[in-house]
Amino acid sequence: MAIALVLVPLLFASIAFAVPSGRWRPWLLPVGAAAHLALTVAAVQAGEVSALDGWLRIDPLSRLLLPLLSLLFFVCSLYAPGYLALRPERKNRVFCTALFGFLAMMSLITVSHHLGLMWVALEATTLASAPLLYFNHNARSVEATWKYLLIGAVGIALALLGSFFLAYAALVPGLETSLLFEDLVRQAPQLSRPWLRAAFVLLFVGYGTKMGLAPMHTWKPDAYGEAPGLVGALLAGGLTTCAFLALLRFYQICSAAGEAAFARELLVTMGIVSMAVAAVFMARQRDFKRMLAYSSVEHMGILVLGIGIGGAATFGALFHVINNALAKGVMFLSAANIHRAYGSKTTDAVAGALRRVPASGALFLVGFFAVTGSPPFAPFLSEFTILRATIDAGRYGVAAGFLVLLFAVFVGMGATVLAVVQGEPPGDVRETGFHDRVGTVAPIVVLLALVILFGVYVPSGMSAALWDAARFVEARP
Amino acid sequence: MSEWLVVAAIVLAGASGVAGLLGGRGGAAGERIAALAMFAAGGCGLVAGFAGLLGGEPGLLQAAWPVPGGRFALQVDPLSALFVVQISLIAPLGSLYGLGYWAQRDHPENGARLRAFYGLVVAGMLLLVVARNAVLFLVGWELMALAAFLTITTEDEQRAVREAGYLYLVATRFGTLCLFAMFGLLFAASGTLEFEGWSRAMRSPLADAVFVLALLGFGLKAGVMPLHVWLPGAHANAPSHVSALMSGVLIKMGIYGLARITSLYALPPPWWGHALVGLGVVSAVLGVAFALGQHDLKRLLAYHSVENIGIICIGLGVALLGRSLGRDDLVALGLAGALLHTWNHGLFKALLFLSAGSVLHATGTRDLDRLGGLSRQMPSTALAFLVGAVAICGLPPLNGLVSELLVYLGLFRLVGGESGRAWLAGALAAPALALVGALAIACFVKAFGTVFLGAPRSRATVGAHEAGASMLAPMGVLAACCFGIGLGAPLVVPLLGPAVASWSGAPLAVPLGQLAPLRSVAVASASILAACALLGAWLAARTRRAAGAVGTWDCGYAAPGPRMQYSSSSFADTLVRLFSWALRPEASELRLREAFPPPAAFRSHVPDTVLDRVLLPGFRAADRVLGWLRLLQRGSVHLYLLYVVATVVALLLWR
């Protein structure tokens, strides 16, 4: 079952590569995504199953994140045909193939329990997303892709070095080294402390780079700024979630080895640093796609902070992974529509989106309220849970910092979003002939409906999965 | 039973606008459905509210709500019922007013949207007032805040509206974050997010922090002086019936919040009472001082909301002092004064905003210096504004006097009976309240005089016509309510008894009737009214055969022009100069150097000191500092790689 999750998208990738006509290929995406979604639902129902002698296993964490990734990809794939139809001048053969490859690797990451294999999958996602970023084929997207590749590759290399450090930490006391997650967690208490801590630092920086945590976030604004909205949604919702999952794995090993205090201190500090950097770069930001990238940096900071606080905050952080992915999806896709409608991304040329493209403008504004954690929406619940746990843990300084930075981000982001959404469309904007179509708006409405649903009613199945995952992350097996 | 009615009201109010959205652009039907639905919601709310006020033990409607930390718990206890009544009275009137003021045919593109969000604001308020769980409260709170933002920015093609909207949104978010922290602290202190679970929490050392955060969060929504920055802009730029709803009811949610949180404390430390009274005095005095300097009618009314909130805070402060000094009479008088003033202010401020709205609707301008002599073209609006003005200054026949009298009695009893430092608050607050009363009279005579009396100062008032029936009816109802409370004080004030009892936790030792001279005030108001009517009739009869229409004598001055009349800035000039230490008025200097000076114009303007002198420069300075930090992202790949390596090295060394 787990293997099928990886092979089916690869199969679709090859079909997509083979299909000659550019007009029909995009429709493969929804079909492949639907198949993957069905597989996921079946895999999650099947419960604790493992394959390839323990290498692939569906544990509580993957049971939580796999449906999220698959659902996000499915909605984005519904958006893709409408979007690609608007861009007939761009060839989409490599684009569709890379998308399916991206989905395959993401599935592999969530189910792989062998940390080396997980590393290979993550490296593959970086390579698969390179052509996605380069879809616009202009000077700026080349630069964005180059930076993304180089920083990503260096980050991933560090992660590999970290994995080797971890394996070596088992070698020092003479244990039988293995990168299998279960073995590592079993051997955790005997691992040599210095190597383990060095390993965690390297892994944190490595996978932190892929997540886009500050100060390793520098590639994010360029990459998300220049990529099409669809790719931005997938990267911000999917890839960061996988990198966060990888980080969670190593956090589990660290806490199993009794080094939780060190890991938590590191996570909380870097969480606050990321939120601060996001707040700084969000103020007076004129490009609304780069603004979304910084918002993603901020939310990664919140996730890491949540894990660092522990207890109910872990539950909050895991819930926030879901909310963040969905809310980011809404923002990126509506931003893409607005970008198409105005042909520009900066607030100098873009204004009055509510009048020009009413549906996308409204979704963009409501998405902004959701992303910044306003109550009727889901991100509020997770952020409030994290805040509650932080204060309950007596860390008033961190809680105060958390709130001040949330406010700073809101001020910065609000200025940009309101400039885009409100007012009159500038007179000289050239007529790009783009207006809201069902194909480009319905998927966003689906995502937003989910964000509102989870804000008002958390289905019992999901909250059970969340509690299992939280206990799994916290528990000492 | 009343809980179900409130739920019905919430659903009806929330859904009232949706009908309008479906009704399509020209949908006049949508308009009427929305108004009808709002009236139905108001009806349910009124029944539930009065049931809650008069009824005995409030029931608790609760259901599981599968949200982390959330529980669907509603209760209409007397304190909430009081606010439910206020919301359910003013919201329908506002929506009825909207039919005429913001008709769908005049505003096809944003009419339906405004009604939809107007309904959501009302729904949000109703929800937060009866919520008994922190998460539910916050959902209601933010629903109200965001929907209010979307109503304020209805006409977002104008730059001023956008700026006011953004300022409001940022200020509301700051308040909401303070509430997040407050509820977090309450959860940490008591382990639960349920309101009734918190009374145990109050002995913990966090109580002071909770109070400060409550003051910040709720004070900001109420518009207490240093946190009032968003209020003038938002009220001036919103459509008038939205401003009426906001200043009449929305800012009272802050007062409800303060009352609810302070009611959790059995023995609050005295500095809380002093802080609230101090803030109240500052808000009242500076609020009315700023109002005096305004040229824009709706900004003037907005600053008056700050002043009245100050009076309410003084009342609440007296109640808190009463509780910490163990004086039940102070608690009763202070709180009854505050809560009654909340009702009264809701009524006469909504009346004033609605009449200002009809002036704006008729003349198209809010600038006092271009209006004048409107009472001839708009007699009913002029009368409504006059009733509102007399009520807001707390003058006898109307309701303002009753609530201010209760607060005065609280203050005088504080000074009279107390030794120790507590009397200081009373000794400072009573004269300040008197000063505020006099300044309010000055400000509203100016407003009433420059808009409705004298000769028209510009051509703006030429085409002015009286407002339609749908706009006058709500004003009539509100004016009647003002008279009702003013003359019927002995019937209305005892209604507050249960609310005061539920706030202080113990039943009232001395009923409100004995504590405050309600019957005498009613008799006094009635007698003044009757005497004026009699003497007026006599004078009218006596001067019926007045000589023909003649120009104003004006000491025989040959050709007085309308521009020579006292304008809003000249009328308040001495007072503005008296308060110039706080107001910092700006005026264009007139330097006449040469013999025949060229024509010059004089313009004076009173900026909002807190906003324009403190916050904006502060944000600009912070922005400059951030400017340099932004250099970190200079675009070179090498630099970025260096960051990664530096982080690794730093973390390894830090280990």
Add this chain to the structure above:
Amino acid sequence: MSSAVDSLLVVVLLLNFMLLGTSRLGAAINGSALQGVILGVLTVFVHGSFGARPLLVGVAAAGIKGLLIPGLLHRALRDAAIRREIEPFVGYVPSLLLGAVATGAALLFTSELPLAHGHADSLLIPSSLATALVGFILLTTRRKAITQVVGYLVLENGIFIMGLTLHEAMPLLVELGVLLDLLVAIFVIGIVIDHIHREFASLDVTRLEALKE
């Protein structure tokens, strides 16, 4: 056996300094290729026995790092038609000094850490860290895109050395996965370099600074 390993590792360290010192791109590519081949040989030596697994990994590593990747880079170099690295940020002599400091730091770092019984005196761990640090220096100081790729390769080689000590932890499939990833990475980077060349008519990375705050 360990003496042969140490001597090969010394050659690797020397190659590091050669890479830091050279200004000709062709020499840099060949240097990294040589380093790759040595690593392939090292895989067999470190394992001690000529079993099927180390032999296969060794040959694959040598093949990919020694032949395929340098071939790609030379083709990219030929299209871009540039020969020499213009003045890097730090200059050649300071780069060498930095390389020396890096190697010293690696030695110091490993001496501080408790080593497994077999590696107490061997050069394996310090040389892997040193090579990784040299890779970083190349990445952060050179202007040409191709030199940065060489820097990345050296970094990978350093990590590969570290991988040699953990033959049980890294099953064959994962080992090959890592090498395959490296190959695809360089392939994709090659395409991007080609597009950079077409877009900017030069491979000077400092030209790529349009995206900034």
Add this chain to the structure above:
Amino acid sequence: MPIVHSVIHVGLVLVLPPLLLGVINKTKALFAGRVGPPWLQAYYDLLKLLRKGSVFSRTTTWVFRAGPVVALVTGLFAALLLPLGGHAAPFGFEGDFVVLVYALGLGRFFTVAAALDTGSAFEGMGGAREVTFSCLAEPALFLGLLVLARASGSLSLGGMLGPEVLGAWASDGAPLAAVLVSLMVVLLVENSRIPFDDPNTHLELTMIHEVMVLDHGGPALGLIHYAAAVKLFVFAALVVGVAVPLGTADPWLAWLGFTAALLALAVVVGVIESIMARLRLLQVPTLLVAACLLSAFGIVLLAREWT
């Protein structure tokens, strides 16, 4: 018996006020060495005005007619709240001082509104000044009332100006003296007497009260003059209540004593008007603030013994 006293109270309120004006003018005339208008001149003016016809400007509305009416009604109502000569006020209750001040406020609101209604620059000027100075006078009045309330321990005017004041003079005379002076200043400001405003000047730029009623004529002007007199009576009764706390030994003697004290106060006002010149308008606020500080000082003195 109290019914008789209430009747006398109402009688005094209706009849006595114009006489005060007569006494003041007679005193000023005496000082200036002229004969001056007869004692009852104010009554004659009133009767003359009530019989005359009236002229109303085009720009005025019903508010113009309502001004004098409300001013008179509120003045009379305020007078009913005050205890005269130790007798209980016909309509006293706890907190009646607030209703008194705000009733006078209502009168002021409509007088100024009527002034603005004419649309002339001079009336506007008068209105602005009237409102400004009353803003400073009211806090002084309230501080005074605070001291009285604290000294007499009662919250109703009946208690504050009643017999307890006699005891209060003994125990804390200084604060009461300070309050008396500040109440005197408030009386002079509110009734536009010399140091603050000249009642019978003809230069519009210097007037406050007179300029507000420029355009009134006939019966309306009559009502205004009568209302001004009643207002003077109210403030005088307040000052007398504090200055001369009459015991209630013999009610009739109390009434006589009160009337005498009232007339004596009128003479004092006349003397002040004769020996002082009108202050520059910008000086008035400073003097009023001084009055406020005086009564505040009274409170501090009172507070000395309980803290």
